[in-house]
Amino acid sequence: MYEKSKLMTAGEIAKKMNCTVRTVQYYDQIGLLHPTSYTDGKRRLYSMKDYVILHQIIGLKELGFSLKEIKEKIIPADSIEQINEFLTIQEKSIKAQIKKLKKDHEIISKFKKETNAINKVDWELFIEILAFLRSDDEHYWIVKYFDSDVLSRLKGRISMEKGKQYIENIIKLCEETEDLKRQNIPPSSPKGQDLAKRWWDEILDFTGGDMEMISQMSKMREDKDEGNIKFMKKFRPVEDYINNALEKYFENR
Numbered sequence: 663m664y665e666k667s668k669l670m671t672a673g674e675i676a677k678k679m680n681c682t683v684r685t686v687q688y689y690d691q692i693g694l695l696h697p698t699s700y701t702d703g704k705r706r707l708y709s710m711k712d713y714v715i716l717h718q719i720i721g722l723k724e725l726g727f728s729l730k731e732i733k734e735k736i737i738p739a740d741s742i743e744q745i746n747e748f749l750t751i752q753e754k755s756i757k758a759q760i761k762k763l764k765k766d767h768e769i770i771s772k773f774k775k776e777t778n779a780i781n782k783v784d785w786e787l788f789i790e791i792l793a794f795l796r797s798d799d800e801h802y803w804i805v806k807y808f809d810s811d812v813l814s815r816l817k818g819r820i821s822m823e824k825g826k827q828y829i830e831n832i833i834k835l836c837e838e839t840e841d842l843k844r845q846n847i848p849p850s851s852p853k854g855q856d857l858a859k860r861w862w863d864e865i866l867d868f869t870g871g872d873m874e875m876i877s878q879m880s881k882m883r884e885d886k887d888e889g890n891i892k893f894m895k896k897f898r899p900v901e902d903y904i905n906n907a908l909e910k911y912f913e914n915r
Contacts, residue, residue: 669707669708670708670709671701671705671706671707671708672686672687672697672705675708678713679716681716686706687706689716694715694719695708695712695716715736717752718751719732721755722735812872812874815872815875816869816875824868825868828867828868832861833896836896836897836904839857839907840896840900849903849907850906854903854910855910855911858911865879
């Protein structure tokens with residue numbers, strides 16, 4: 663039994679937990695957090711154990727659990743084992759928050775870099791870049807090479823999944839090119855020309871033959887600040903081979 667002098671009012675426990683008195687009262691009404699005692703004037707009084715339970719409720723709510731789910735997950739905190747279980751849950755919650763904050767920081771840093779690189783106010787383009795970053799897509803940088811009109815046409819014909827597939831196909835062609843280089847097979851050879859044809863077919867399939875789109879895509883080759891992107895790391899070592907193979911391919915068409 664707790665001494666009333668050591669108990670907290672709804673206002674005091676709410677202040678400790680940085681929530682509102684109404685929130686504390688509501689959790690009592692729905693059976694999540696009952697007060698340990700009452701004053702003579704029928705005001706709710708809460709113990710430190712109640713504080714631990716309130717901490718659980720708010721922590722689980724921040725993790726996205728519904729109040730019904732929270733009711734099933736609350737640990738009574740009557741023993742050391744239960745308190746340890748509660749602390750383990752809190753530890754996981756903190757780790758999840760740290761992970762989210764790190765990702766948010768990465769998004770802001772990358773977004774800042776891209777906005778500075780573009781060097782003009784194009785909100786449609788900025789929103790596209792931010793959407794890619796939010797989805798944790800490493801190919802977010804591609805959209806910055808297109809102006810708004812071309813980007814709109816590209817979105818009208820290519821889904822995000824097809825766009826990702828295009829990048830994966832190009833990466834595979836880069837890997838094939840590495841094999842040809844290791845074997846000293848020249849770009850003008852039948853194998854080199856077959857690779858050039860498949861490379862060009864991928865570009866035509868992706869762009870629908872839109873020459874303005876193809877022209878803007880070519881700008882990524884001039885950008886030397888993409889060394890950490892998987893595609894560019896694959897492309898740079900074989901860039902000259904592919905250029906030579908394509909040049910020969912167009913000569914023979």
